[in-house]
Amino acid sequence: MAKPILLLNCGSSSIKYQVIDAETEQVAASGLIQRIGEAGSTIDHEVGEAEHHIEEPFADHAAALRELVSLFAEVGPDLSQVAAVGHRCVHGGTRFSKTTLIDESVVDAMRELSPLAPLHNPPGIQGIEAARAVLPDVPHVAIFDTAFFTTLPAEAYTYALPTELAAAHHIRKYGFHGTSHSYVSKKVAEFLGQPYDSLNQIVLHLGNGASVSAIQQGKAVETSMGLTPLAGLIMGTRSGDVDPGLHAYLGRVLGLGLDEIDALLNRQSGMLGLAGATDFRDINAKIQAGDKRAALAMDVYIHRLLTYVGAYIAVLGQVDALTFTAGVGENDFRVRAHLIKRLAPLGFELDEAVNEVRSKEPRVISTANSRVTVLVVPTNEELAMARETLAAISQ
Ligand code: AMP
Numbered sequence: 001m002a003k004p005i006l007l008l009n010c011g012s013s014s015i016k017y018q019v020i021d022a023e024t025e026q027v028a029a030s031g032l033i034q035r036i037g038e039a040g041s042t043i044d045h046e047v048g049e050a051e052h053h054i055e056e057p058f059a060d061h062a063a064a065l066r067e068l069v070s071l072f073a074e075v076g077p078d079l080s081q082v083a084a085v086g087h088r089c090v091h092g093g094t095r096f097s098k099t100t101l102i103d104e105s106v107v108d109a110m111r112e113l114s115p116l117a118p119l120h121n122p123p124g125i126q127g128i129e130a131a132r133a134v135l136p137d138v139p140h141v142a143i144f145d146t147a148f149f150t151t152l153p154a155e156a157y158t159y160a161l162p163t164e165l166a167a168a169h170h171i172r173k174y175g176f177h178g179t180s181h182s183y184v185s186k187k188v189a190e191f192l193g194q195p196y197d198s199l200n201q202i203v204l205h206l207g208n209g210a211s212v213s214a215i216q217q218g219k220a221v222e223t224s225m226g227l228t229p230l231a232g233l234i235m236g237t238r239s240g241d242v243d244p245g246l247h248a249y250l251g252r253v254l255g256l257g258l259d260e261i262d263a264l265l266n267r268q269s270g271m272l273g274l275a276g277a278t279d280f281r282d283i284n285a286k287i288q289a290g291d292k293r294a295a296l297a298m299d300v301y302i303h304r305l306l307t308y309v310g311a312y313i314a315v316l317g318q319v320d321a322l323t324f325t326a327g328v329g330e331n332d333f334r335v336r337a338h339l340i341k342r343l344a345p346l347g348f349e350l351d352e353a354v355n356e357v358r359s360k361e362p363r364v365i366s367t368a369n370s371r372v373t374v375l376v377v378p379t380n381e382e383l384a385m386a387r388e389t390l391a392a393i394s395q
Pocket residue numbers: 206207208209236278279280281326327328331332
């Protein structure tokens with residue numbers, strides 16, 4: 001491999017990884033380390049057609065990464081030639097507006113940002129430190145989920161709170177899934193053969209997590225996630241928007257503490273809370289079987305999407321492209337059809353036959369008469385990260 005890039009996405013007890021050749025953009029290996037710090041840690045490693053499974057306790061991220069490096073040495077691909085390591089970092093605050101070469105000052109700044117992303121930044125930092133110790137001679141690069149949204153105007157990112165309080169505690173809308181929104185919107189411009197900065201776009205990243213962005217002439221101007229990735233659309237297990245008064249109400253009537261309410265809204269709500277399932281294949285099966293809760297859940301999901309898309313059309317004034325991406329957006333033609341039919345009064349027109357064709361390629365699913373071009377574009381966050389990493393080390 002000419003320029004292998006190792007990409008790491010570290011959770012509190014897991015590490016997802018890929019090796020991508022930055023020149024050919026082929027995936028050379030991928031895998032998942034799970035249950036780090038527990039008795040039954042595992043590595044599932046795929047290289048070409050071969051799959052390797054290792055069960056061994058790893059006390060921490062450093063131990064897991066050391067084992068991973070010896071696994072690479074044993075079964076490939078050869079990591080000794082690795083050109084760089086790219087780390088997915090959830091929260092870059094206002095400090096990081098682009099992909100950044102990691103040094104001590106970057107790690108310190110990420111540590112300072114940890115209160116904003118207590119579930120995500122600390123394991124990310126642990127992963128960075130462990131990877132720098134295991135692979136000390138290659139550049140390490142941080143790719144921030146929030147970076148794409150640092151172009152949001154103040155009117156969009158400011159919450160109506162006391163100004164001094166918000167400033168003192170960095171309270172504002174940040175936006176997340178930026179790597180995906182950036183990759184997909186650029187792919188749309190390329191696919192349509194238009195300059196990126198000539199298009200007004202709405203991107204719907206509908207996966208287990210979900211967010212929508214408005215991009216005006218190449219700059220993000222609105223997005224549905226906020227201070228945290230809990231805001232906005234209805235997700236697999238996350239509620240999305242609720243009345244902020246809900247916290248006080250649940251505290252009063254049920255005596256729930258803030259951490260319990262946070263867990264309720266992050267892990268037991270969304271489609272799981274409404275329909276009893278997170279996967280849209282299961283939800284669709286329930287609807288077909290006549291399950292009324294699941295049918296209502298889908299109506300609520302579509303209604304929330306509609307209110308965001310309507311608002312973002314107003315924000316942009318004129319929209320050239322609306323694009324579906326991620327697990328649900330790429331695969332669930334029913335969700336796409338429900339939403340676009342509701343947008344018919346605004347001049348959207350779906351080509352229903354094309355919408356139902358399954359494909360892994362970017363495609364247009366609107367008719368030639370549609371006022372806005374509607375597309376499905378598969379996201380590829382790892383490839384976007386590999387490109388970002390290569391660009392950062394080539395500067
Ligand atoms: P992601 O977070 O982008 O990986 O998306 C994962 C979600 O995509 C799953 O939880 C499913 O709800 C959804 N999904 C994946 N495949 C399909 C499919 N064939 N039909 C409907 N939904 C799907």
